[in-house]
Amino acid sequence: MEEKVKILVVDDEEIIRDGCREVLSKNGYEVDMAEDGNIGFKKLEGKNFDLVLLDLKMPGISGMDFLEGVRRIDTDIVNIVITGYASIESAVEAMNLGAYDYIPKPFEPEQLRQVVKRAIEKRKLIKEAKRLRKQQEQFILMVYHELKAPLSVVRGYLHNLIKNEVIYENKEFNKMVTRSLQRIDSLIQLSEDILNYSLLKEDKVRQNIELISIKSVLNDAIECVAEESKKREINIEISVPDGIPSLKADKEDIKKVSINLLANAVKYNKDGGSVFIEAGKEKNFTFIKVKDTGIGMKKENINRIFDEFYRVRDEKTRMITGTGLGLSIVKNIIDAYSGYIEVESEPNKGSVFTAYFPIS
């Protein structure tokens, strides 16, 4: 449920305070009152107000000073000034100080409602902008960390290799070089994923919609993991019945989904394990199913694997590199097609990912 809008009315005239409260409470807002600036500041400290209705002409702390004080406490509070002396100049001055709007005294209840309604809209916009800014900042921080951590590791290994004139035993040397290469490969993948993910965020999917053959897309995807699966002796089987409806989609989108699911099925598999890929039709959906005989996941991890940068970390996955964006990309693409994805998994047995795309 949406939180109640909290409004603070600061006015030395009781009749105005009560009037405002009566009118605004009826609209379902939570209204608090203060008869002077000092009490107003105290109330602001105790609660997060959305709006402040402020009389400019008060004894003690002046309206203008109070306004500046509110701006110092929280720049996101939307201020409305009540100008008693019907002077436009003081309203302009207040708005220069950051007030959003003004109401000249005397005013009708409807006037008050209108001004407050507009101010609430403004407050919503401010909050939404702040939420987006925070989200963006969080993403940048994660990217910063995901870039810097592997680079630091590679640097550390290289530094050790060059510093030690007596070369490490072969085994140790190999380990450092191998891990460095793995981390660099993961960085290269990360740069791809960041681009893909950012583009998806701006709805740049579904650009070249055409009738595509799922079978050929899946075979392309298998090509991409062929080297890795061969090295680890993982067998990949594909079963696509004839006559499954071709999908109307951007080939690149479906390819990205398939490659990501398949790459995970290989990556989180056991050496010598298997991957089964299946495609078909179920009700009004075309589905792509990727099943593996890998390490699987606990239930509590399943809900989080689509989150940005989330990766299951335990003794089995510790040495596996990844960007943490693959499944976020998968999810975003599927969402863009109004489809959905199902995950079943059992630790030590394997996972099944099924992507459903509506047949349009």
Add this chain to the structure above:
Amino acid sequence: MAEKKKVLIIDDDPDDVELVKMALKGKPYDIIVAWDGKEGVEKAKAEKPEAIILDIMMPEKDGFWTCKQLKADDELANIPVLVLTAVGQKFSTTTYARSEGLTLESEDYIEKPIDGEYLVKRLEKFLK
């Protein structure tokens, strides 16, 4: 021979753990590894190390949480914590960190990449 001193490293990245081990190789330290914050606090309680090297960005319980737990425990509060992280000090100045109340009370703060000699020097400062 001098007895080895226990050092606990809490870090989810196996390569960082490896690099710390390499840096401390041949030094009189016994290295204990914990792969996340929760395990780290448990091992700190069980092993009573003489210093803790702590990563920040870890899944589940991160370094902020872990440091708070360590410092709130009377028996552990005196163990020096060296934060070793890829996220620089500027992280704590972001609106994100501030709005989440992410602050650290660690004794030291070292930014990755890990410079082995520097790490040893900082560690020795606490273990003398």
